Amino acid sequence: MHEYALIQALLRQVEKEAHAHNATAVHRLTVRIGPLAGVDRDLFVNAYLLSRPGTRCHDAELVLTTEEVDWRCAVCNAAIPLGGALVCPTCLFPARLAGGDAIVLERIELEVFSHV
Amino acid sequence: MCDVCGCGDPKLVPVDVHARLLEHNDHGAAHNREHFRRHSVVAINLMGSPGAGKTALLEATARRLRGFRQLTALAGDLATERDADRLRAAGIPSSAITTGQACHLDADMVHRALHHVEWPEADYLFIENVGNLVCPAIYDLGQEANVVALSVTEGEDKPLKYPVMFRHADLVVLTKTDLLPVLDFDWAALKDALARVIPAPRLIVVSARSGEGMGAWVEWLEERRVPLAAECVSEWGKEDLDA
Numbered sequence: 001m002h003e004y005a006l007i008q009a010l011l012r013q014v015e016k017e018a019h020a021h022n023a024t025a026v027h028r029l030t031v032r033i034g035p036l037a038g039v040d041r042d043l044f045v046n047a048y049l050l051s052r053p054g055t056r057c058h059d060a061e062l063v064l065t066t067e068e069v070d071w072r073c074a075v076c077n078a079a080i081p082l083g084g085a086l087v088c089p090t091c092l093f094p095a096r097l098a099g100g101d102a103i104v105l106e107r108i109e110l111e112v113f114s115h116v
Numbered sequence: 117m118c119d120v121c122g123c124g125d126p127k128l129v130p131v132d133v134h135a136r137l138l139e140h141n142d143h144g145a146a147h148n149r150e151h152f153r154r155h156s157v158v159a160i161n162l163m164g165s166p167g168a169g170k171t172a173l174l175e176a177t178a179r180r181l182r183g184f185r186q187l188t189a190l191a192g193d194l195a196t197e198r199d200a201d202r203l204r205a206a207g208i209p210s211s212a213i214t215t216g217q218a219c220h221l222d223a224d225m226v227h228r229a230l231h232h233v234e235w236p237e238a239d240y241l242f243i244e245n246v247g248n249l250v251c252p253a254i255y256d257l258g259q260e261a262n263v264v265a266l267s268v269t270e271g272e273d274k275p276l277k278y279p280v281m282f283r284h285a286d287l288v289v290l291t292k293t294d295l296l297p298v299l300d301f302d303w304a305a306l307k308d309a310l311a312r313v314i315p316a317p318r319l320i321v322v323s324a325r326s327g328e329g330m331g332a333w334v335e336w337l338e339e340r341r342v343p344l345a346a347e348c349v350s351e352w353g354k355e356d357l358d359a
Contacts, residue, residue: 001219002251005227009137017131031137038280071315085311094315097283102253103137111126111149 003043008052013105018056023110026060030107033102034067069100102107141255144223147224148230155236157359158340159243161257161282161343162281164265167297169291169324171199173265173333174242175206176324178329180334182207190229192246199244202241208242209233220251223258232300240337260340261286268292272305279313287336 012030018026018070032043048062055106071080073088074096086095136142140244164170171191178187191199198358200212211233213225226243235241243259245252252325264285269292275282281325282288310317321338322329 001217002254005218005222006137007221009140012140013133014134017133021129021131035281038250038303045187083312085308086313086315087311088284096315101280105133105135105137106189108131108133110129110131112129113126 001043003007003040004040004051006039006044007047009060010048011051011055011057012106014057014060014108015055017108018110021110021112023056025111026057026072026108027111028061028063028107028109029062029105030065032067032102032106033063033067034102036097036101037103038101039103059089065106067099067102070098072098096097121132127267134278138139138254138256141223146257148223148227149260150258151230152241152258152260156344157238157241158255158337158344159241159245159259160337160340161245161252161259161262162286163245163249163252163262164247164267165249167268168247168265168267168270169267170244170247171202172324173178173289173291174203174208174244174321176322176327176330177242177333177337178203178206178208180327180330185239187233187240187242189234189242189244190221190226190233191244192225194219194246201354204243209238215246217271219246219248220246220255221257222255226257230267236275247280249274253281253284260344263289265289265291266297268301269297273309274303275309275313281286282310282313285314288314289333290319290321292323292325293328294326301303307333308335341348 016027021028033041045062052058065096069078069082071086073080073091073093075091075093078090079089080088084100162170163200168221172341174189181187189208191203191210192213192215193199194215197212200210203210211229213229215220243257262284264282264289268290320329320332323332
């Protein structure tokens with residue numbers, strides 16, 4: 001249930017950005033979560049819906065995107081097929097994770113007033 | 117236009133952030149790590165499911181290293197200080213981190229707990245995480261290495277079921293091997309499962325009860341001290357270490 005802790009971190013980051021931009025409201029948040037991030041997407045959304053009342057995100061839509069799991073050879077950078085040993089079949093070198101574990105706040109859409 | 121301050125109509129502004137949600141924790145973990153390295157303390161984040169034998173492993177480690185190395189520990193638990201009590205009884209100065217409802221330790225919890233235990237003089241700081249194979253994996257605490265304890269009764273396919281946890285393991289310690297004679301343990305299945313989730317799996321097999329394998333575990337721990345000492349020399353100078 002660390003998803004609740006992650007949502008608290010998300011709300012803090014959004015608040016910081018909103019304050020820095022003098023925003024009056026937050027319309028949309030986009031968060032990228034990889035399959036190896038250790039985050040349950042449904043729990044994450046539920047935690048957001050439960051936590052946002054009373055915050056600047058109370059009406060903001062949460063958009064979740066994902067990324068592919070990408071293991072690469074640390075030597076030749078060849079893609080390592082999933083489902084087998086995490087070793088390069090050519091170099092016999094252990095793979096490195098190049099993608100798939102992200103928990104990243106990508107973008108916020110803020111409502112601001114333009115001074116004229 | 118607004119009649120009060122003269123501002124224009126509201127407009128939507130997209131802001132690209134690209135920030136890790138764990139940025140605050142990562143910052144705290146880096147701070148902890150700096151402290152540990154400055155004092156040449158090897159910090160080990162010991163994770164595993166409830167009942168995997170984490171506390172028993174540390175008790176056996178204390179017996180093995182008594183008079184040779186100074187150990188200290190932080191013990192995370194949802195409720196009670198039982199693990200910390202056991203560790204203190206085994207001669208390891210320890211502080212409990214009672215998390216309440218939190219299923220994992222984070223860098224701030226560790227930092228706060230460091231104020232309650234004499235760790236700077238220790239050789240090793242063991243951070244016994246909350247028993248859980250999911251949540252603790254994604255939180256950096258400032259440790260030098262992640263160790264996952266897996267008991268022989270949990271099943272050889274645990275790494276496949278909990279890939280995120282095992283992927284973060286610098287070492288997997290298979291515990292309670294004194295029970296192997298009464299189990300149909302499939303070694304090939306375990307090694308295959310580890311190879312599918314960890315690029316270069318390292319496995320040590322121990323029984324805290326009989327002491328079997330404890331030598332390999334201690335040897336692995338001692339290996340962690342070497343790069344740390346080298347880093348201290350390059351970062352702060354030999355004089356600082358000798359002082």
